[in-house]
Amino acid sequence: AxxxxxxxxxxxxxxxxxxxxxxxxxxxxxxxxxxxxxxxxxxxxxxxxxxxxxxxxxxxxxxxxxxxxxxxxxxxxxxxxxxxxxxxxxxxxxxxRLNEQTARLAAQETTARFKTGAADMRAMIAGFERTGRELARADREALAALAADPAADLEVDEYAADYADPAANDSAADTVADHADDPNAPTAGPPRTARPEPVGAGVPEPPPEPAPPLNRQQRRALARLRRKGRRRAEAG
Structure with a gap:
């Protein structure tokens, strides 16, 4: 008991x-x-x-x-x-049950947010790739148009020759013609009187020396001319 x-x-x-x-x-x-x-x-x-x-x-x-x-x-x-x-x-x-439901909703929200971020990232990468392809195609078309335009090649060659030998083209008229698009360029002055030919002017001169390589400023000018020709080709 x-x-x-x-x-x-x-x-x-x-x-x-x-x-x-x-x-x-x-x-x-x-x-x-x-x-x-x-x-x-x-x-x-x-x-x-x-x-x-x-x-x-x-x-x-x-x-x-x-x-x-x-x-x-x-x-x-x-x-x-x-x-x-x-x-x-x-x-x-x-x-x-409430805690499990809260945890499940939080997991679903995290998964949805991750999927949204991944979709945005994929869209951004696709946009970058598309822009890169468009730029590459535009560059190829511009280079093809520049290669098919002999006037652009001639202009580039003349500009390079002017930078390689500045003394060969020192007249005011040529300077004004080269910088016709520049509003700050100097205007052409009165024509100069003819100078007497020096002694031995008829003697043939030796062949000119090869042009020195272009410096940094000259290379930039050459690149600007190429871009100008590319834009001209795109404009038609």
Whole structure:
């Protein structure tokens, strides 16, 4: 009998402790759990007292009556604790489902954002590739038009020759003609008088030396002329 009482007390204490330790348990639920443990222990004690053989009849009747009342109270409290434990379990499951749903929505949002970023990156790379192909095609067409235009080649050669030998073309009229598009270029002055030919003018001169390589400024001027010819070819 003592072992059964200890087992019943342990079971009641375990149930009350489960309700007591549950997360979010209010003060009323904890008071109810403590009352259940106390009432159950008192009911078991009065039941053990009523089972004593040396107890007088009137004392045994009183002990049995108190044990029955406490057991009825314990039964009512046990039902309330069971309902409370079920509600707590339901709340925990609902919180777990809510957390899982929140995590799933966050994962879906992250995946959608990653897919959107990847699509934007692919579109940007495709745009860069398309622009590169268009520029390469335009360069090929401009170079083909420049190669097919003999006037552009002649203009480039003349400009390169002027830079290679500036003394060969030092007249004001040629300077004005070369810089006709420049608003700040000097205007042509009055014609110069003919100079007397020096002695030995009829003697043939030795062949000119090969032109020196173009410097940086000359190469830039040559590139500008090529771009000018390319734009002229594109304009038609």
């Amino acid at each position: 003592a072992r059964e009482r200890d087992g019943a007390r342990s079971a009641a204490a375990g149930l009350a402790g489960e309700v007591w330790d549950a997360g979010g348990t209010g003060i009323e639920a904890r008071i109810q759990a403590a009352q259940f443990v106390s009432a159950h222990a008192a009911a078991m004690d009065w039941q053990a007292e009523a089972n004593r053989r040396d107890l007088p009849p009137h004392a045994r009747a009183t002990a049995q009556r108190l044990a029955r009342q406490l057991m009825a109270l314990t039964t009512a409290q046990l039902g309330g604790l069971c309902r409370l434990r079920a509600e707590q379990r339901k709340d925990r499951e609902q919180a777990m």
